[in-house]
Amino acid sequence: MSQLIIETENLNFSYTKERKDIENLELKVPKGSIYGFLGPNGSGKSTTIRLILNLLKKQSGNVTLFGEIFNANTRIKSLSKVGALIENPSLYGHLNALENLKIAVNYRQNIASERIEEVLEIVKLTQAKEKKVKAYSLGMKQRLGLAISLLSNPELLILDEPTNGLDPKGIIEMRTLIKELNEKYGTTIFISSHLLNEIEKVCTHVGIIRDGKMLYQDTVKSLKQSKSKNMIVELEVDSVKKTIASLEKINKKNTVLEDSFLQLEVGSKEEITFLIDLLRSENVNVYQIFIKNNLEELFLSLTEN
Template identity: 50%
Template sequence: MNTELILETQGLTKRLGGKPVVNGVNLQIGRGDIYGFLGPNGAGKTTTIRMLLGLARPTNGAIRIFGKDIRKERLAILRKVGSLVEYPSYYGHLNAVENLEAVRRLLPGVPKSRIDEVLSIVRLTNDARRAVKGYSLGMKQRLGIATALLGDPELLILDEPTNGLDPAGIQEIRELIKSLPKTSGVTILISSHLLSEVEQMATRVGIIAKGNLIYQDSIERLREQAQGRIRLGVSDPESAWQMLLSYGYPAEWDRSKLTVGQTDDRTVASIVSRLVNHHFQVYRVEEEHASLESIFLEMTGSEGSL
């Protein structure tokens, strides 16, 4: 991962009514990351994000953003953080430019020219003078991201930005998010319960379940866990399994088929040859792949959405 950490938490905990909603979470997000914060609904994602933004007070633990303690330098930190939590707020009777101007006036040092810049980034220039109440949900989400980008942040925090969108809207937001680190130099934390969406955007992934961070690493490392295996249908599978073990092949037997971990073609050919030479009939050789979704369900206890 990147050596420069933009955001780091240590033992971040939030209890409500004595029950830990977020329990000892240690996030690490490097500069330029698109960090996918994944978990089933109710896993603690939004509570964590609210603590990162100073909207909720942690019960225990520390939050450092840009190397600074948020308890001591909250305002200085948040000036460089943009966020979209849940659904964007806007004035429906105003157009996009007027909505952004209302926010710009609250941000110190942001020039008027920045409004045109962020509208261009989220591809709303052609609709900038239309009343926002006539926007599609996807357009409203893009306007919400434009608002979050208005202060030229170094860190962008997006909570479920594709929630409720149709497939076209989801693709629009996904492509926009993927482009932002290059076009705007921003680091992104994006929360979602949709692994299928995050895996197409994220460089790193953190998975939270029941308030506990149960996985944190690159998306490539997660894909490695989804490597396939070889399944063989043979006569007398128990005896065939014992024979393969005696020759040092790490096979498994489930009473109907043999299973061998992902291996190269030469090893598969050697296994088949060994079986045939020992007079076992080989009925079928299949390659099975575990999906990222199945790994996600296994990690999170088969709860929540994909």
């Protein structure tokens, strides 16, 4: 098994006596992964991140970072290898990006001033570095926040909902950046989100949390495979009537969605081929077939039970 960059064991946390906000959480984030931490609002994502970063004091369990149990002795060394972007980055609006980065460098130790130009380049803000931050779009501010967290050249980057509030262009830019950081520099990235599609597009691994409990944790590939054992597919055909008649002959249940669309469940991809052959042999034209269930549906099925 590959090395784990973040590992939690039996992590528990409650803000109040009434309930557990994080319950026996076992996170396993492999080195080099882009790990998507998924959950609906209030499920405990930000709380978990605060516990990992020691911004909240855990009540029981262990957090292991880079293979070392996180405690008073390992704290500084471990955190020096972590970059984090949580909530809105605190930026000075009346200053430009360069000046904001200089202040951030002064707050930290052992960062060469040349690193400023490097991180500006990475987040693609070189052109805009002398523009006042109050004139930045939200996406640009978010990227500047990311640049600050990259100053120390972290091995692990923790991002709490980095695409929240961004427009589609900003979301794509952030996604591209995350992938680049992972591919070019081998940075392990832990990213929280409540958007399945987002996670599906960038992540290699996924953990799904609800009510403070981990519901599923695996590779995104396995998640898709385990789900695809029973697939919902949608068909577009020229005749719904003929299609229903053909499907009835083999006792295949289906639902008509609209005009020329039907939905049915299949057990395998081979069954899809079988169905196409069957319909073609009955002179039904099949225009499209889509496999409908993706992570989004898995997410719903996992969170709605």
